[in-house]
Amino acid sequence: MAKHKIGWLPGDGIGIEVLAAAKVVLDKLGLDAEYVEGDIGWECWRSEGDAFPIRTIVLLKSVDAAMFGAITSKPVKAAEAELAPELQGRGLVYRSPIVRMRQLFDLYVCLRPCKAYAGNPLNFKEGIELMVFRENTEDLYAGVEFGPVPDELAEVLNRLSKNFAPFAKLPGDEYALSCKLNSRAGSERIARAAFEFAARSHRKKVTVVHKANVVRATDGLFLESAKEVAKEFPDIPVDDANIDAMCMWLLKNPFNYDVLVAPNLYGDVISDLCAQMVGGLGFGCSGNIGKELAVFEPTHGSAPKYAGQNKVNPIATILAAKMMLDWLGETTMAARLEEAVAAVIAEGRVRTYDMGGSSTTTQMAEAIAAEL
Numbered sequence: 001m002a003k004h005k006i007g008w009l010p011g012d013g014i015g016i017e018v019l020a021a022a023k024v025v026l027d028k029l030g031l032d033a034e035y036v037e038g039d040i041g042w043e044c045w046r047s048e049g050d051a052f053p054i055r056t057i058v059l060l061k062s063v064d065a066a067m068f069g070a071i072t073s074k075p076v077k078a079a080e081a082e083l084a085p086e087l088q089g090r091g092l093v094y095r096s097p098i099v100r101m102r103q104l105f106d107l108y109v110c111l112r113p114c115k116a117y118a119g120n121p122l123n124f125k126e127g128i129e130l131m132v133f134r135e136n137t138e139d140l141y142a143g144v145e146f147g148p149v150p151d152e153l154a155e156v157l158n159r160l161s162k163n164f165a166p167f168a169k170l171p172g173d174e175y176a177l178s179c180k181l182n183s184r185a186g187s188e189r190i191a192r193a194a195f196e197f198a199a200r201s202h203r204k205k206v207t208v209v210h211k212a213n214v215v216r217a218t219d220g221l222f223l224e225s226a227k228e229v230a231k232e233f234p235d236i237p238v239d240d241a242n243i244d245a246m247c248m249w250l251l252k253n254p255f256n257y258d259v260l261v262a263p264n265l266y267g268d269v270i271s272d273l274c275a276q277m278v279g280g281l282g283f284g285c286s287g288n289i290g291k292e293l294a295v296f297e298p299t300h301g302s303a304p305k306y307a308g309q310n311k312v313n314p315i316a317t318i319l320a321a322k323m324m325l326d327w328l329g330e331t332t333m334a335a336r337l338e339e340a341v342a343a344v345i346a347e348g349r350v351r352t353y354d355m356g357g358s359s360t361t362t363q364m365a366e367a368i369a370a371e372l
């Protein structure tokens, strides 16, 4: 029996190619693993009316960790229009399978390392190294949304909040409402994950990202919870910043920051910003981490315009595989893989189109495997 059982979810578009590239390096490393492939994504939605079928949920319950490529997703009406004819009109509503997966398996930490590997022509500045902890299950992504807004909900809101008055005049189908839901426990556990990492890895500071001056209830709770947790880590300096100022400061002085912790939406925003500073989507890797399961993925989507062309950069996915190796306790393999990625980037002989070269996805994976 293999030492590790790994769920393998390529998904759509370039997800299939980048996961195949990750497999090249994992095989070269000789990871003792059984890979179990699962269905997820647009084809499942179109033909079955569910982008995250039950059989894939069952599969994920049986594995130690999983790698996920990317999925295509579309707004609700466009999604319904693409359903197989026999599934149309049945009230099926598309919802992102990755968001569902994060909630279903309580993968509450979205960990996004953003590191400028020396010699990457896409680096904004050499030497940037940031770690983003994004809360992954709550906030505006909780999925509690109304459009049209039911009258009974509008009545309650009108009664309880005077700020609702301008909307109370509108018919329910003339506006929409997405709830931003943040719990104390949810805020504390992501903050604790960030501080524990900072303490373990001797990082210089944790910055709490929020907008508590305007979004007082939810971001106020997030900030308050993070500050409470900070008291448990007196040796780790902590500061905080509004999300808008944070975007400006990160670009201006990226070396002033180290570990960032944020609610779901702001974490999503700053991790793309941080990823862009260290090479863009071809370098953005992420881990969705819970107590029982962790799912690793590139942060990019299915990039339909490049699908099937063997053209995109697999480094984001290969770095996600490195994160998975760390999670599985295969830290020596993880370090070797990161060194190999760094060596190929520094050498600059093999570069995909985004790095200004013409190497293919496969050639990049093979070059990294050759360094191992």
Ligand SMILES: NC(=O)c1ccc[n+]([C@@H]2O[C@H](COP(=O)([O-])OP(=O)(O)OC[C@H]3O[C@@H](n4cnc5c(N)ncnc54)[C@H](O)[C@@H]3O)[C@@H](O)[C@H]2O)c1
Pocket (backbone or CB within 6 Å): 018, 069, 070, 071, 072, 073, 074, 098, 281, 282, 298, 299, 300, 301, 302, 303, 304, 305, 312, 313, 314, 316, 354
């Ligand atoms: N986690 C996910 O699966 C995920 C994330 C984002 C978007 N999506 C979905 O993906 C689909 C396409 O979305 P999009 O085009 O806005 O975003 P995308 O991330 O798929 O691609 C945007 C652009 O970034 C570049 N890019 C992306 N990955 C790259 C790589 N590995 N190497 C080099 N360049 C790369 C390409 O120029 C691409 O056109 C949509 O349906 C969207 O909903 C899924």
